[in-house]
Amino acid sequence: MKKLTSLVIALLLVLTFSACGSSNSNSSSSNGTNSNSSSSTSTKTKTTKSKGKVLVAYYSATGSTKAVAETIANATGGDLFEIEPKEPYSEGDLDWTNSRSRVSVEHDDESKRDVPLKTVTPENFDNYDTVFIGYPIWWGIAAWPVDNFVKGNDFTNKTVIPFCTSSSSGLGDSGELLKEQAGTGNWQDGERFSSGASQDEVESWVKDLGI
16 A cells, blocks of 8 residues: 555646746747747838938929939939029020020029029928039129029028039039028039030939939
């Protein structure tokens, strides 16, 4: 009888130790799963810092500046905004060889250069970090339809990069004059492109900017 009792007690001890070992194993396995899950979640929360938003604003009289602006927008992933006079310039208006044409009259009388725009401020303008401003060169300065866009917006904390198109004239002081009119913004040196500038030429310039 004593032997039977001892045998039963021994059997109970074996079963007890087996149960404890199984419990510890499950606990360890469970902790390992949670650790892997936590690591996976941590990895997913890592994000790559995105570049600031880019706006390419432009006034184009004949299409040359528009072509350059579109290339810049494509190269930077930026948004396009056309600066449009309420009263568009016709081909005759742009005939600078005619002393009676609109641009000639406006050139001779500076008070007539206040050109009302269809829209002065682009939608969500505050969200842009970099603003390109494009224009043709008229008599050595930026085409004046751009003036009201520059004067009518706040460029505080924005990088502003002017660019122009012309058949022969350079950028000159056009960028500096626009900067003075704006009164705000971190203005950079601009770039002049010929009226028939190639896409590669424009893209190369943008690449050098590191935008």
